[in-house]
Amino acid sequence: MLSKLTGPVRLADRVAAMLSEEIESGRLAEGDKLPTEVQLVKQLGVSRTVVREAISRLRNAGLVEPRQGLGVYVMPRRTRPLDLEAADTKAKVLQIVEVRRAMEGEAAFLAATRATPKDLARMRQALDAIDAAVAAGEEGADEDLAFHRSIAESTGNTVLVSTVRYLGEVLRSGIRVTRANEARRHDFFEAVRQEHHAILAAIEAGDAEAARAAARRHLKHAARRLQEADDRFWTEAEDLDVDLDATP
Incomplete structure (x- = not known):
């Protein structure tokens, strides 16, 4: 169960980092389905926009794949792209x-x-x-x-x-x-x-x-x-x- 997030800044970054850690640690393995958007909103206490932005970041990083009508699934491991995030x-x-x-x-x-x-x-x-x-x-x-x-x-x-x-x-x-x-x-x-x-x-x-x-x-x-x-x-x-x- 994921914990609720608090704090005013860059919530999407924190949601993406949390989900990425779940994937990197193996708690979410290749082929696993992520919680639904509604479930993530409820569990984390953030907006749908924040969840969608976080999922978009994971998708662009090649970590997950949205499947029409089925949900979002963890992708097989591959070479990670460049980290484009800066410190602030x-x-x-x-x-x-x-x-x-x-x-x-x-x-x-x-x-x-x-x-x-x-x-x-x-x-x-x-x-x-x-x-x-x-x-x-x-x-x-x-x-x-x-x-x-x-x-x-x-x-x-x-x-x-x-x-x-x-x-x-x-x-x-x-x-x-x-x-x-x-x-x-x-x-x-x-x-x-x-x-x-x-x-x-x-x-x-x-x-x-x-x-x-x-x-x-x-x-x-x-x-x-x-x-x-x-x-x-x-x-x-x-x-x-x-x-x-x-x-x-």
């Missing part, structure tokens, strides 16, 4: 930005040489969706991620696209924190908007070097904006609720 929220998000800077700079470079008119239209629609979300009082995190994903998809590089999708859990949580930070100040929002449009303009012009530079500059400025955030923001950021099962 600020460190984690800044590390995510570093990864995005390297990956998305090259994605923009390739997109400038390969994007079709249809790809460009999808990127433009994604930027419009960010504006619409912000106008509706939302942070636009999923729309932001969709914009960067559309760039990756336009490269035609299936490995790059798969990598972006694989990192979706970490990227979405990181983008949500950066968007929450940028939403606090109008100058931040305008800077981000201009940076996004600069990336698209370079891709539309077919200027690969300019596209790479614009994407890397955007992430460099994102890191700087996060560094300028005060301690209160980071305390609040730890409580951001990210539904990782949502599809942008």
Whole structure:
């Protein structure tokens, strides 16, 4: 029987760690079925969103496999993927930005040489969706991620696209924190908007070097904006609720 969890921060991390320990210790063996979502909510005293996020993390780590209509089962042991968790929220998000800077700079470079008119239209629609979300009082995190994903998809590089999708859990949580930070100040929002449009303009012009530079500059400025955030923001950021099962 699992014990109830208490405490305000990163409950999904703690649920995922608890279930991972059950698997690593052998108390939950290969082929075992995890308790149902309802059972976990009741046993742990957390929300359905927290349980779903924790299960999503275990799934992305290759520890469990959801089976339609049957439940979630423990997978056979295999080589574990890289541990993308950082010591705390600020460190984690800044590390995510570093990864995005390297990956998305090259994605923009390739997109400038390969994007079709249809790809460009999808990127433009994604930027419009960010504006619409912000106008509706939302942070636009999923729309932001969709914009960067559309760039990756336009490269035609299936490995790059798969990598972006694989990192979706970490990227979405990181983008949500950066968007929450940028939403606090109008100058931040305008800077981000201009940076996004600069990336698209370079891709539309077919200027690969300019596209790479614009994407890397955007992430460099994102890191700087996060560094300028005060301690209160980071305390609040730890409580951001990210539904990782949502599809942008």
